[in-house]
Each structure stands twice: as structure tokens, then as C-alpha cells.
Amino acid sequence: MAKRHYIPVTADVPGAASEGNCALIRKVIRTALAAEGVDFPCEVDVLLTNDENIHAINQDMRNVDRATDVLSFPEFDLTPGQLPTSEDADPGTGLVPLGDMVISMEHVAAQAKEYGHPKRRELAYLVVHSVLHLLGYDHLDEGPQKRQMRAREEAILAELGIGR
Secondary structure, eight states, X not given: OOOOSBOOEEESSTTTTOHHHHHHHHHHHHHHHHHTTOOSOEEEEEEEXXXXXXXXXXXXXXXXXXXXXXXXXXXXXXXXXOOOOGGGSOTTTOOXXXXXXXXXXXXXXHHHHHXXXXXXXXXXXHHHHHHHHHTTXXXXXXXXXXXXXXXXXXHHHHHTTOOO
16 A cells, blocks of 8 residues: 555644554555545545544534544545545645544543443544545434445454454
8 A cells, every 4th residue: 555645643632643643543544545445645634632622623613512532524525435536636735635633532542441442443443434524424314324334434444453
């Protein structure tokens, strides 16, 4: 898998952007993009934060007054299976900007404990979940959309060797 995607990972909380977390996030994003057929250079920006900061972002951007585990801000209005093209690339960078993801590391730790699996697995799951949102997947209903998204999440995690 070519390392041609630009995936800056920043953190506004100490220690969140460790070498291990950054390497895992980049590997998961690259694997998810390849699994979804993204064969052009793109950019995905990642912010690792805490519950207080993701709460403020959720309030500002979505008018939702609570913390959450992950927020996704897609650049394009896509449907599953529909992809932007190289024509959508930023002329200055040659990269297609897919969007931004914000992850609460406090939620990562709490949910890993709640579900009884390692933080690494929870972080990988949230990254896959966010990438799929950037590519047009959604789970607003409890029916086919949610099942389709969950199936893709599990398939990508299995490809990474990250099981439950």
C-alpha cells in the first residue's frame, strides 16, 4: 500500500499524539481508504482531544450539547460507493481533501473499558468509523444503512487483524 496520502495527526491534549497512536491512525486510514477503493492521493486531518474540547466542537459545529467519541466533517456530500475523483484535488497540493476527524481520547479509554477490549482496538474502530463517514456512510437509521456501515467497519478491522 503506497504511502501517498497526507494524514496529519495533531493533539490538543498531552500525550495523545504518541508515535504509536499516530502510526496506528495512519495505518487504519490507509487500509480503510484502500478497502473502499480510494486509489488517488488524499488528505485526512485528525485531531485527538478530550471530552471537554470535543463537546465544544460538537456544540459549535452541530449544535449538539454533549461530548461524543468521534466527529467527522466530510469535505464532500457522498453516498456509500461514490468517491470524489482526482478532479477534486486541491491544485496546490494535488491531494483530494476528504475531511477532518476529531476523536476524544477520554471516550476511547472509557469505551475500551466498557466493551472489554484494548484502547488500540477502540481507537482503530473509531478511525474506521470516521473514514466511512467521510466517504458517505451513515447510520442514522437502525436498518440497512447501519448494517451496511457496521459490516464495512468489521471487514476493515478484520483486514487489519484487529478483532473484538
